[in-house]
Amino acid sequence: MNSRIIAALALLCLVVAGCGSAGTDAADTAAPPDSSMSASVSASSAAETPMDESACAGRYVDYSETAVAEECYTDTILFFHASWCPECRAFEKAIENGTVPKKAQILKVDYDSATDLRKKYEVTIQSTFVRVDTTGERVKLWSGYGQDKSVDAILENTR
Secondary structure, rough: OHHHHHHHHHHHHHHOOOOOOOOOOOOHHHHOOOHHHHHHHHHHHHOOOOOOOOOOEEEEEEOOHHHHHHHOOEEEEEEEEEEOOHHHHHHHHHHHHHOOOOOOOEEEEEEEOOOHHHHHHHHOOOOOOEOOOOOOOEEEEEEEOOOOOOOOHHHEEEE
């Protein structure tokens, strides 16, 4: 087969599989720079797939002020977690095995070291969840201790 056809097929596979957006431009790595075929495939796939499509995918990540401020998330919940706490480990397992919905994020806060955040949000026990707005202001607090361990329970009880 012609090398241009192989390169174009490889690019098409990357676009279809969603692998072409991992920080490098697939057109630069999969096809020769003079290939008009790669330019047209890249342009059409860029028009069909928004650049920020995964930007608001549901997620469970470590706390940061930057994460709280991301405006595309309509639900931001801080999870005050302690590694030694069986309740926290059960919630973490439920979160990791469950699905955090699109535009929702659960941010893991180290209960033992984040004393300033515990004071700010009036958290007195680990396995506490705090819904915050994009400015970091508390909207609602829920103690999950002894409660249902699921993403749904976290979202419902922090509304």
